[in-house]
Amino acid sequence: MNHRHVLELAAGAALDDLDPEERDAMAAHLAGCPACRAGARELDEVILALGMVSPRRTPPPELWGSIRAAIRATNAGSPDAGPASAR
Amino acid sequence: MPERTVTDPDGGTDARRDEEAALLARVRDRDERALEALYQRYAGALYSLAYQVTGGDRFAQDVVQEVFIVAWRDAQRFDPSRGSVGAWLFGLARHKAIDVLRREATARRRSAPEVDLELEVAPDDVDHDAWQNLRRERVVEALRSLPAAQRESVELAFFAGLTHVEVAERLGIPLGTAKTRIRTGLLRLRDILGDSLSEMPAGSRA
Numbered sequence: 001m002n003h004r005h006v007l008e009l010a011a012g013a014a015l016d017d018l019d020p021e022e023r024d025a026m027a028a029h030l031a032g033c034p035a036c037r038a039g040a041r042e043l044d045e046v047i048l049a050l051g052m053v054s055p056r057r058t059p060p061p062e063l064w065g066s067i068r069a070a071i072r073a074t075n076a077g078s079p080d081a082g083p084a085s086a087r
Numbered sequence: 088m089p090e091r092t093v094t095d096p097d098g099g100t101d102a103r104r105d106e107e108a109a110l111l112a113r114v115r116d117r118d119e120r121a122l123e124a125l126y127q128r129y130a131g132a133l134y135s136l137a138y139q140v141t142g143g144d145r146f147a148q149d150v151v152q153e154v155f156i157v158a159w160r161d162a163q164r165f166d167p168s169r170g171s172v173g174a175w176l177f178g179l180a181r182h183k184a185i186d187v188l189r190r191e192a193t194a195r196r197r198s199a200p201e202v203d204l205e206l207e208v209a210p211d212d213v214d215h216d217a218w219q220n221l222r223r224e225r226v227v228e229a230l231r232s233l234p235a236a237q238r239e240s241v242e243l244a245f246f247a248g249l250t251h252v253e254v255a256e257r258l259g260i261p262l263g264t265a266k267t268r269i270r271t272g273l274l275r276l277r278d279i280l281g282d283s284l285s286e287m288p289a290g291s292r293a
Binding site: 007008011012013014015016017039040041042043044045046047048049050051052053054055056057058059060063064066067068070071074075 | 100117119122123126130131132133134135136138139144147148151152155156159160169170171173174177178180181182222223225226227230241244245246251266267269270271273274276277280284
């Protein structure tokens with residue numbers, strides 16, 4: 001598989017648009033190709049950059065509290081939550 | 088243009104990536120404060136994106152809440168070799184926003200969303216800073232410089248919360264063409280943004 005094709009797959013992966021075969025082919029190539037790994041990483045940063053351009057708004061301050069309550073409820077309700085109960 | 092003397096508060100891409108991967112490892116070990124640290128860092132941007140995609144505060148809150156619940160519950164699903172924590176969170180947000188839109192669409196048929204990336208300041212913009220604005224400006228400029236067909240496809244996929252199939256339908260093009268446009272557009276953004284993705288803005292080194 002050529003490098004350009006791998007980068008196209010990496011771009012697909014960045015928006016979660018790969019079928020399992022494509023994903024495997026990409027992973028196999030990336031494992032042995034530092035240059036494409038670097039390229040895939042930059043694509044990841046592109047996604048992050050796109051994530052920053054929406055007009056900036058501030059979530060209501062109580063949002064974190066409600067998330068915290070939800071994850072604590074998850075912990076309490078899950079018998080295999082493991083170390084969660086230790087905290 | 089004001090003098091570009093801002094610095095990257097993240098301390099560089101690699102440091103940020105490592106730090107966030109370490110935070111997520113702590114989340115996996117059920118450290119609530121680590122999740123809160125990721126929340127502090129990303130909630131604003133995730134909420135802003137979700138607000139833009141879904142068009143409402145309530146929906147955007149739902150999206151952000153679901154993202155952090157998944158991060159808490161499924162932190163082990165994050166694979167550091169595949170990408171950064173930040174990009175993972177944005178990926179989750181995009182999925183959740185698409186879910187929200189789909190739920191809504193069953194109630195009422197949506198009209199075509201307008202993707203508006205004008206650099207206007209949102210009414211409750213309280214935490215913008217020079218670095219963020221500069222970075223945004225660059226990314227918006229890069230988007231604008233894409234060929235129209237690529238730009239449209241990328242924007243629909245990322246900011247309008249459309250699946251690739253929906254992008255193809257909306258534009259009346261085959262799915263394969265839509266995928267190619269989106270992938271090529273992202274690769275082109277990578278080329279345009281280049282070093283600025285991993286480095287401080289040029290002016291900060293002056």
